[in-house]
Structures are given as structure tokens and as C-alpha cells.
Amino acid sequence: MHQSNIFLRPLRSKDAEGMLEWMHDSRINVFFRFDADQMTMERAEAFIRDSVHAANKKMAYHYAITDETDEYLGTVSLKQIDWSAKTAEYAISLRRFAQGRGVAAKATQEALRIAFEQLHLNRIFLNVLAENKRAIRFYETFGFVCEGEFRKHLFLRGELKNLKWYSMLKDEYRNIERFSGGGITAADLQKGLSALFVLPCPATEVA
Numbered sequence: 101m102h103q104s105n106i107f108l109r110p111l112r113s114k115d116a117e118g119m120l121e122w123m124h125d126s127r128i129n130v131f132f133r134f135d136a137d138q139m140t141m142e143r144a145e146a147f148i149r150d151s152v153h154a155a156n157k158k159m160a161y162h163y164a165i166t167d168e169t170d171e172y173l174g175t176v177s178l179k180q181i182d183w184s185a186k187t188a189e190y191a192i193s194l195r196r197f198a199q200g201r202g203v204a205a206k207a208t209q210e211a212l213r214i215a216f217e218q219l220h221l222n223r224i225f226l227n228v229l230a231e232n233k234r235a236i237r238f239y240e241t242f243g244f245v246c247e248g249e250f251r252k253h254l255f256l257r258g259e260l261k262n263l264k265w266y267s268m269l270k271d272e273y274r275n276i277e278r279f280s281g282g283g284i285t286a287a288d289l290q291k292g293l294s295a296l297f298v299l300p301c302p303a304t305e306v307a
């Protein structure tokens with residue numbers, strides 16, 4: 101089922117339960133760099149409180165993604181903001197039931213609109229474990245450009261992992277907006293992407 105409307109708003113303490121759901125989901129947290137399994141309700145609530153201070157200091161913006169009933173579906177973030185270079189790191193995570201319904205695309209479109217049009221940033225970047233194929237497929241479909249792969253860069257849960265880096269520049273965002281007429285859909289992106297200069301990421305086999 102496709103999600104018709106989604107909304108972004110600051111995280112609230114009532115979102116902690118939904119956050120813990122995706123953090124404790126072993127099919128999701130296997131792709132994280134932090135030990136999400138160890139997250140407790142107290143720590144989730146502290147993260148939400150800290151996110152208010154971070155937003156007030158313009159250091160990071162963490163948004164709850166919600167539906168019409170204000171049900172928490174996931175979090176999308178703009179963090180590590182560098183106001184001199186005008187860059188920010190983007191991150192997203194959805195509860196399992198909210199995946200595959202167009203929620204990620206709508207939330208990402210809105211987060212990028214905030215980043216480029218409201219905060220006037222120039223570059224949004226992200227990193228993702230090379231084995232997180234679903235997230236990579238989503239980022240590439242959305243138009244993020246692969247900048248490279250750090251091989252055996254992280255030691256996680258007893259194994260060395262490759263980390264891929266992606267970014268989108270303001271001009272690339274404008275191109276996507278132009279193709280989609282302001283309402284990006286996956287079909288628009290597929291059409292529009294062929295006209296963008298997208299660098300292929302070198303395929304690296306992990307031994």
C-alpha cells in the first residue's frame with residue numbers, strides 16, 4: 101500500500117517507542133554503525149531531548165516522519181551541519197511496516213527541500229555500508245551520486261566492512277526538481293536521471 105501523505109516535524113518523546121522498534125529490529129540494525137540493540141527507552145528519550153538543543157543551536161535537525169494521524173514512521177536527519185562549507189549529512193531510517201510505500205522518497209524530498217531551499221546548504225552527503233543493498237538502491241534511484249567506497253573501513257560485529265559515500269549538490273537537486281515539476285516520484289526520477297551526470301561508483305568485491 102502506498103502512503104498518501106507524510107509529514108516532517110521535530111521528534112517528540114512519544115516517538116521513542118517507534119524509534120526503539122526499528123533500532124531493535126535485527127533486519128534493520130544489522131546495517132547500523134552503532135549498537136542499536138543496546139538502545140533503551142531512557143537513551144531514546146535523551147536523544148529526543150538532545151535533538152531539541154541541537155536544533156536550537158543549528159547543529160542538527162532530526163525530524164519524525166509521520167502520517168496523517170501523527171503516527172511515527174521513522175526519522176530523517178540533517179546533521180553534522182557545517183555552515184561555512186554549507187554541508188550536512190543526511191540519514192534516514194523507517195520502521196519496517198513503513199518501508200516500500202514511498203515514505204522514504206517523500207521524506208527525503210522534503211528533507212532536501214529544507215536543506216537546499218530553507219537552510220541554503222550546497223551539499224548533502226551520506227554514507228552507507230556497501231552491503232545495505234536496499235538503501236543503496238534507494239539513494240541511487242533518488243539521484244544521490246556515488247563518490248567512492250572506503251574499503252574495509254569499519255570493524256563492526258567482528259567483521260571489516262566497506263563504506264560507500266554519496267552526495268547531492270544543490271545544482272543536481274535543482275535538475276531533479278525541474279524534471280519532476282517539484283513533486284518527485286520514482287518514475288520521474290528514472291526519466292530525469294538519464295540527463296544527469298551521475299558518476300558510476302567503482303564496484304568493489306569484498307574478499
Ligand SMILES: CC(C)(COP(=O)(O)OP(=O)(O)OC[C@H]1O[C@@H](n2cnc3c(N)ncnc32)[C@H](O)[C@@H]1OP(=O)(O)O)[C@@H](O)C(=O)NCCC(=O)NCCS
Pocket residue numbers: 128131174192193194195198199200201202203204205227228229232233234235237238241286
Ligand atoms: C533505506 C530506506 C529508508 C529506503 O526506504 P524504502 O521504503 O525501503 O525504499 P524503497 O522501497 O522506496 O526503495 C528501495 C529499493 O530497493 C529495492 N530493494 C529492496 N530490497 C533490496 C535488496 N535486498 N537488494 C537490492 N535492492 C533491494 C526495492 O525494490 C526498491 O527498488 P525499486 O524502487 O526499483 O523497486 C529503508 O529501507 C530503511 O529505513 N531501511 C532501514 C534503515 C537503513 O538501512 N537506513 C540507511 C542507513 S545508511
